[in-house]
Amino acid sequence: MATFVAEIRDAQGTLKKQKIEAESAREARATLRGQGLTVQDIKKAQTFQETLESLGQFDIGEYTASVTVRDKAIFSRQMAVMVNAGVPIVRSLGVLSDQCDNPKFKKALVTLSNDVQQGNNMSESMRKFPDCFDNLYVAMIQAGEVGGVLDDVLNRLSKLLEDDARLQNQIKSAMSYPTTVGSIAIIVFLAMTIFLIPTFAAIFEDLGTELPAFTQMMLNISAFLRGPSLAAPDTNYNVVFALIGLVGSKIGFDKYYATPIGKKQVDALSLKMPVFGDLIEKTAVARFCRTFGSLTRAGVPILTSLDIVRDTAGNQTIADAVDNAKEEVQSGGMICQAIDRAKVFPNMAIQMMSIGEETGELDTMLMKVADFYEDEVEQAVHAMTSMLEPLMIVVIGAMVGSILLSMYLPMFKVFEDFG
Numbered sequence: 146m147a148t149f150v151a152e153i154r155d156a157q158g159t160l161k162k163q164k165i166e167a168e169s170a171r172e173a174r175a176t177l178r179g180q181g182l183t184v185q186d187i188k189k190a191q192t193f194q195e196t197l198e199s200l201g202q203f204d205i206g207e208y209t210a211s212v213t214v215r216d217k218a219i220f221s222r223q224m225a226v227m228v229n230a231g232v233p234i235v236r237s238l239g240v241l242s243d244q245c246d247n248p249k250f251k252k253a254l255v256t257l258s259n260d261v262q263q264g265n266n267m268s269e270s271m272r273k274f275p276d277c278f279d280n281l282y283v284a285m286i287q288a289g290e291v292g293g294v295l296d297d298v299l300n301r302l303s304k305l306l307e308d309d310a311r312l313q314n315q316i317k318s319a320m321s322y323p324t325t326v327g328s329i330a331i332i333v334f335l336a337m338t339i340f341l342i343p344t345f346a347a348i349f350e351d352l353g354t355e356l357p358a359f360t361q362m363m364l365n366i367s368a369f370l371r372g373p374s375l376a377a378p379d380t381n382y383n384v385v386f387a388l389i390g391l392v393g394s395k396i397g398f399d400k401y402y403a404t405p406i407g408k409k410q411v412d413a414l415s416l417k418m419p420v421f422g423d424l425i426e427k428t429a430v431a432r433f434c435r436t437f438g439s440l441t442r443a444g445v446p447i448l449t450s451l452d453i454v455r456d457t458a459g460n461q462t463i464a465d466a467v468d469n470a471k472e473e474v475q476s477g478g479m480i481c482q483a484i485d486r487a488k489v490f491p492n493m494a495i496q497m498m499s500i501g502e503e504t505g506e507l508d509t510m511l512m513k514v515a516d517f518y519e520d521e522v523e524q525a526v527h528a529m530t531s532m533l534e535p536l537m538i539v540v541i542g543a544m545v546g547s548i549l550l551s552m553y554l555p556m557f558k559v560f561e562d563f564g
Contacts (some may be wrong), residue, residue, distance in 0.1 A: 147189055149173040154183040154452070171269070183452065185280065186272050212250045212277045214313065218306035220250070225299035234295075235262045253277040266290055281436060281453050288444040298443050305439045312428065312519060319526040319533075326537040330544055335370065337548045342367040345552045356555055363551040405461075412461040416489065424525050429463050430494050431518035438511030447474060462489050480507075494518070 149170060151163050163182075167173035174184050220241060227237040235258055242254035253274040260270035268287035271278040278286075282302065289298030346364055349356060356364070401407040416422050436457055440450035448471060455467040466487035473483035481499040484490055494514050501510025 152186040214310040221299045221303035229296040285443045315526045330541045338367045360551045408461045434511040434515035438508045442508040
């Protein structure tokens, strides 16, 4: 008998870990399923000796590498082509592992090839590598193996991952410009405040004139950033304290967001943000419909599909709506009615899902909704980028202009006095 550690979900959907004694991982999984538990992952518990041996084989490349959506999309596309061409799965995995540059993904593919060669299902082996293959990926592969349409499922997976990657890249590209320009603006502001304003401060002191309120405010900011005294630079801890405060605020926010109530409140507020709230909502709708449609089209049971969609929603408010939809389906109701009650999806998406359920073509309707909202996100991103570019230029100009204006206002006053 061996000891296994399983990651399971109970009937209430709570995720937890449990130890179980069994002859094999398959037997342990069957036992847990017999208890009404959903098994997310299961692995053999390591002995102390095995832990030491694994530490001796530690590879920093595997530890630091991350498997991207693009990596999985390329693998899925290439695997689909090879399986469709009649190449055995073991050989396909061997070829793809040889040409893989990502050390973490390469190790996973080598293990997959060995496990399949020993007679194990590819989906079961994939569960050993949650960092490489999430629940969505494993569920679709399992459905493809059961239905004998693995190549078709792999093609759908690659399309799903490519669409997801494209959507993420659009959002990242929209945010990269304001992030970069904003960082430069802060650096310019700090440089001018710390190094330029003190030069003028000495001139103003020699003139002995009364300073305008705006100029005095900028001098106070400069004095705070530079420290208590120019003659004692070692005592300047103000910037350090400010940075510690910012980092502490970020850590505090992350800790609060990690709590169930914090995540629920923050995610609910994010959907109501001006400009960005609409973009977040459309992105979530597109991801929900694309993922749910792909799972149902691949033959994954609807309750399992809802579990996976909930875990990949990316927003707690939407995840709660999916949970309510699951309860509705279990009691014989319709998905669209439960989601409609949550008031988190646009009315058009609800109506199209309702038509899909009534006509028995829910997967087709979900894909159409996903296509529509992905186009909406793309247009919103372009519009936001077009709006942010001139806005950031105005912000930088206003910051630099404010500093220069605060420095020249006293000079104008001096000229007036002498005039």
